[in-house]
Amino acid sequence: MDQELLLWVRGTGLQIATAVFVLGMSYRVLHLLLLGRKPSLAVARGSEWAGGLRTMWQRSFMLPSLSGRGLFTVIAGYVFHVGFLITLFFLSQHIDLFRAVFGFGWPALPRGVIDVAAVLAIGAMVALLVHRFIDPVKRLLSGFEDFLTWTLSFLPLLTGFMLLRNIGFEYLTLLTLHIASVELLMVVAPFTKLAHMFTTFMARWYNGAVNGFKGINA
Amino acid sequence: MSTSLQRGITTLLAQIDAPVATFFSTCVHCGLCAESCLFYTETQDPKYTPIHKLEPMRRLWQQEYTFWGKLLKKAGLSKPVTDEELTEWEPLVYDSCTLCGRCSLACPVGNDITYMVRKMREGMVASGHAPEGLKGATQRAIEQGSPMGVNLKTLKAQIKHAEKETGLTVPLDVEDADYMMVLSSAEVADYPEIISAVTRIFKQADVSWTLASDGFEGTNSGIQIGSSDLAADILGRIVHAAERLKVKYVISPECGHAYTALRWEGPNLIGRPYPFQVIHIIELLDELRSSGRLKTDSVDETRMTFHDPCQMVRRGGVIEQPRNLLKQVAPNFVEMPDAGVQNWCCGGGGGVSANHRAERLRIKVFSRKKSQLEAVDAKLLVTSCSNCRTMLLDGLELNHMDVEVIGLTELIADHLTDNAEGKAS
Numbered sequence: 353m354d355q356e357l358l359l360w361v362r363g364t365g366l367q368i369a370t371a372v373f374v375l376g377m378s379y380r381v382l383h384l385l386l387l388g389r390k391p392s393l394a395v396a397r398g399s400e401w402a403g404g405l406r407t408m409w410q411r412s413f414m415l416p417s418l419s420g421r422g423l424f425t426v427i428a429g430y431v432f433h434v435g436f437l438i439t440l441f442f443l444s445q446h447i448d449l450f451r452a453v454f455g456f457g458w459p460a461l462p463r464g465v466i467d468v469a470a471v472l473a474i475g476a477m478v479a480l481l482v483h484r485f486i487d488p489v490k491r492l493l494s495g496f497e498d499f500l501t502w503t504l505s506f507l508p509l510l511t512g513f514m515l516l517r518n519i520g521f522e523y524l525t526l527l528t529l530h531i532a533s534v535e536l537l538m539v540v541a542p543f544t545k546l547a548h549m550f551t552t553f554m555a556r557w558y559n560g561a562v563n564g565f566k567g568i569n570a
Numbered sequence: 571m572s573t574s575l576q577r578g579i580t581t582l583l584a585q586i587d588a589p590v591a592t593f594f595s596t597c598v599h600c601g602l603c604a605e606s607c608l609f610y611t612e613t614q615d616p617k618y619t620p621i622h623k624l625e626p627m628r629r630l631w632q633q634e635y636t637f638w639g640k641l642l643k644k645a646g647l648s649k650p651v652t653d654e655e656l657t658e659w660e661p662l663v664y665d666s667c668t669l670c671g672r673c674s675l676a677c678p679v680g681n682d683i684t685y686m687v688r689k690m691r692e693g694m695v696a697s698g699h700a701p702e703g704l705k706g707a708t709q710r711a712i713e714q715g716s717p718m719g720v721n722l723k724t725l726k727a728q729i730k731h732a733e734k735e736t737g738l739t740v741p742l743d744v745e746d747a748d749y750m751m752v753l754s755s756a757e758v759a760d761y762p763e764i765i766s767a768v769t770r771i772f773k774q775a776d777v778s779w780t781l782a783s784d785g786f787e788g789t790n791s792g793i794q795i796g797s798s799d800l801a802a803d804i805l806g807r808i809v810h811a812a813e814r815l816k817v818k819y820v821i822s823p824e825c826g827h828a829y830t831a832l833r834w835e836g837p838n839l840i841g842r843p844y845p846f847q848v849i850h851i852i853e854l855l856d857e858l859r860s861s862g863r864l865k866t867d868s869v870d871e872t873r874m875t876f877h878d879p880c881q882m883v884r885r886g887g888v889i890e891q892p893r894n895l896l897k898q899v900a901p902n903f904v905e906m907p908d909a910g911v912q913n914w915c916c917g918g919g920g921g922v923s924a925n926h927r928a929e930r931l932r933i934k935v936f937s938r939k940k941s942q943l944e945a946v947d948a949k950l951l952v953t954s955c956s957n958c959r960t961m962l963l964d965g966l967e968l969n970h971m972d973v974e975v976i977g978l979t980e981l982i983a984d985h986l987t988d989n990a991e992g993k994a995s
Contacts, residue, residue, distance in 0.1 A: 493621065543638060
């Protein structure tokens with residue numbers, strides 16, 4: 353039973369999840385683009401594309417003068433995202449998977465680094481969840497979707513960490529749980545704010561394009 | 571559902587273009603926009619969080635464009651947008667937002683929240699939800715030509731005064747002049763020295779210019795209340811006058827949103843490019859300065875600082891020019907904290923100053939400008955927007971602060987090289 357589930361999760365399950373993820377995200381992005389945007393008839397002072405591209409990149413590095421809750425949100429946010437991406441793209445087992453699917457890989461980072469990144473990401477996520485409950489602004493903005501996406505993003509990190517260290521359950525069970533949690537995330541992501549992994553760059557482009565048009569470097 | 575609510579909802583839905591839908595899709599509910607908003611930072615009230623101001627529109631987007639939203643709506647499980655909700659949102663959209671633009675710079679995922687509030691206002695107006703003061707101002711602008719009731723008679727009286735003071739002629743309705751100067755009602759009514767100032771500057775710099783009797787008002791209540799139709803109507807007067815006089819340039823005055831209306835939104839409002847170019851008065855003065863045509867021969871030693879009008883600087887792109895001009899006449903010019911594109915709003919733009927209901931809140935949030943001024947410790951505050959000027963004066967007086975306020979053009983004119991005609995005031 354266990355073995356069958358694992359085989360399914362590694363095979364058909366992964367195929368379905370990938371299809372839903374790719375098709376869902378593509379549809380989302382395309383649908384947004386096709387809504388269209390009226391070009392401006394005013395005289396441009398600068399370039400939309402230069403502004404758009406610049407903001408796509410630069411907005412990741414903004415750290416405006418913040419205090420308290422703002423600074424916490426930015427730092428915890430960075431720790432989570434960077435930690436998550438490091439474990440996703442630089443764990444040797446993940447790279448092996450990529451190589452099996454796409455035919456190429458890249459150098460992995462040492463396990464020690466991955467361990468630190470994973471723990472920090474998990475810690476940041478917990479801190480961010482707590483903050484979402486106790487901060488008045490976040491409480492006002494938050495709903496079911498925020499807690500759903502938190503859970504779906506948290507489970508792969510948690511089960512992955514447990515899997516690497518063989519904690520809690522036997523190895524094959526942990527493997528099944530981990531892969532299943534990833535597939536769950538992939539299947540739900542396109543229908544939630546997690547689409548921001550792609551649409552962030554579109555939003556930043558539109559924003560930067562307006563500034564670029566006006567000759568403003570911001 | 572009432573007709574007006576239906577109209578409002580239809581209008582709100584029509585505002586959802588690719589950018590708006592992308593922004594709603596991308597918001598991760600981090601709340602960082604609150605940190606950048608004057609109305610949140612000075613009150614700590616979460617309801618002033620910028621993205622929260624858009625909640626009715628967000629739900630409409632969700633119910634129209636998202637998988638779960640559409641599903642839940644079909645199942646009868648979604649929360650509709652009601653007239654009561656729009657009434658509740660009116661102060662959020664109009665009293666606690668000046669369209670200053672800081673939130674659009676702060677959002678880590680790149681949402682242009684200001685763009686969205688501007689569009690939200692279109693729906694609010696269509697459903698009849700706008701502040702009384704702003705409705706009145708817009709009505710006066712449409713019917714009388716000015717939200718403050720300033721008319722040609724007022725202008726001519728101020729022109730007469732300026733001609734007496736300077737000994738120069740103020741050109742009116744001169745065809746084929748190079749530049750057509752536009753003013754703001756607040757300048758004509760409260761700061762008419764601008765007319766003398768530009769007359770003397772343009773005389774010295776040998777600029778061919780004119781005012782237009784049928785197109786001298788730059789303020790645009792349509793932009794503030796959020797009605798593109800009314801905004802186009804009001805703007806159309808300037809365009810018509812400029813075409814009638816066949817000028818090459820229209821000068822946008824020391825007024826914030828007039829620049830946004832004229833320079834950036836205008837052609838889109840009237841549906842065609844202009845046959846003339848638009849230049850901000852401060853842009854023009856800086857051009858004259860850098861080409862050597864603007865000559866000053868004295869300075870003001872006072873320790874002074876500059877308040878960046880949001881629509882001119884952060885939203886308009888006229889950032890370095892006021893600084894270049896100040897460096898010419900003010901050896902003790904110092905920048906306040908967050909100067910330039912990140913500067914803080916005076917609290918009165920975007921229609922807030924015409925909205926009596928918003929006065930208490932506006933006065934409260936002046937605390938931010940107050941702390942900037944305390945940090946920079948200047949005796950004189952220079953700015954380039956007549957509305958900012960009034961808001962600043964208000965705030966300074968109520969806070970018993972010993973800081974004077976002056977317009978930049980006026981300051982430059984005060985230090986012009988004396989010539990045979992005209993005198994420094």
